[in-house]
Amino acid sequence: MAPRTPIKNVDRDRLYTDIMYRYQYVSDFVGFDDTDIKALKDAAPLIAPLVPVIADAVYDRLFSFDITKQVFLERGEGFHGHIAKNLAAMTTEDEQIKHRKNFLSKYLVKLVTAEYDAKFVKYLDYVGKIHTNTPEKKSTINVEYVHVNALFGWLHGFLAETLNGLPQLQADPVARGKVLGALSKLLWIQNDFFAMYYVKDGDDLKAKKTGFLSGMSNGNKVVVGGLVASVFAIGLGAGMRYATK
Numbered sequence: 001m002a003p004r005t006p007i008k009n010v011d012r013d014r015l016y017t018d019i020m021y022r023y024q025y026v027s028d029f030v031g032f033d034d035t036d037i038k039a040l041k042d043a044a045p046l047i048a049p050l051v052p053v054i055a056d057a058v059y060d061r062l063f064s065f066d067i068t069k070q071v072f073l074e075r076g077e078g079f080h081g082h083i084a085k086n087l088a089a090m091t092t093e094d095e096q097i098k099h100r101k102n103f104l105s106k107y108l109v110k111l112v113t114a115e116y117d118a119k120f121v122k123y124l125d126y127v128g129k130i131h132t133n134t135p136e137k138k139s140t141i142n143v144e145y146v147h148v149n150a151l152f153g154w155l156h157g158f159l160a161e162t163l164n165g166l167p168q169l170q171a172d173p174v175a176r177g178k179v180l181g182a183l184s185k186l187l188w189i190q191n192d193f194f195a196m197y198y199v200k201d202g203d204d205l206k207a208k209k210t211g212f213l214s215g216m217s218n219g220n221k222v223v224v225g226g227l228v229a230s231v232f233a234i235g236l237g238a239g240m241r242y243a244t245k
Contacts, residue, residue, distance in 0.1 A: 016202030019193075023121045026192050027185075036182035037116060043179045044112040046166055051108050054159070055101040059092050061154055067147065072097065074141045111186060128193035145198040152191045159183060 014021040062068045079099045084090035114120045133142035169176035
């Protein structure tokens with residue numbers, strides 16, 4: 001008879017009041033550990049040359065639907081240049097879109113090269129937060145979650161197919177499987193850092209914690225399709241578990 005898996009205790013309150021604790025829980029649940037971190041970092045030299053291609057593909061996809069393209073009629077945080085006045089006039093070569101592609105490119109590189117510490121967790125939180133109508137940011141951009149979730153689903157498939165086709169990974173099936181698995185976990189952890197700004201779970205606790213998920217009740221239309229929240233897994237260390245009080 002197979003031994004039972006030990007049950008780990010989880011503090012529900014801290015999941016909604018402590019972003020590091022939440023990050024550790026989700027990462028632990030999906031099984032993201034040191035081997036995943038190593039797989040991503042080892043693959044970073046292979047992924048880096050693909051970053052411009054990935055960024056272009058993301059914006060081509062977003063521009064394929066009017067409802068996602070129209071988001072870019074709003075000025076993004078940190079951009080002070082010209083913005084198209086309507087969808088017909090907007091192209092992926094616009095100054096603001098190039099600015100956003102540059103941000104996305106740096107973000108993608110950071111995902112596979114960063115030190116996975118508290119500072120990085122705050123960065124993941126920031127990436128989710130700036131897409132919502134939180135009072136903590138300057139821009140007025142507010143992306144409804146249905147589009148965020150759809151993009152993550154598309155991006156997951158695109159990255160898996162792209163990386164799976166690399167000759168270097170084709171030659172090593174074990175490494176290929178590990179990289180694709182680690183990337184999948186990673187995407188779901190980041191998705192959770194978006195989802196927590198849309199779902200109402202834990203609202204009773206968030207109201208008590210100033211600075212955590214502030215602006216949560218932002219009037220967003222919450223449309224949750226499929227699995228909302230688990231993970232974009234950027235690693236803790238294998239020994240990193242729920243922070244003790």
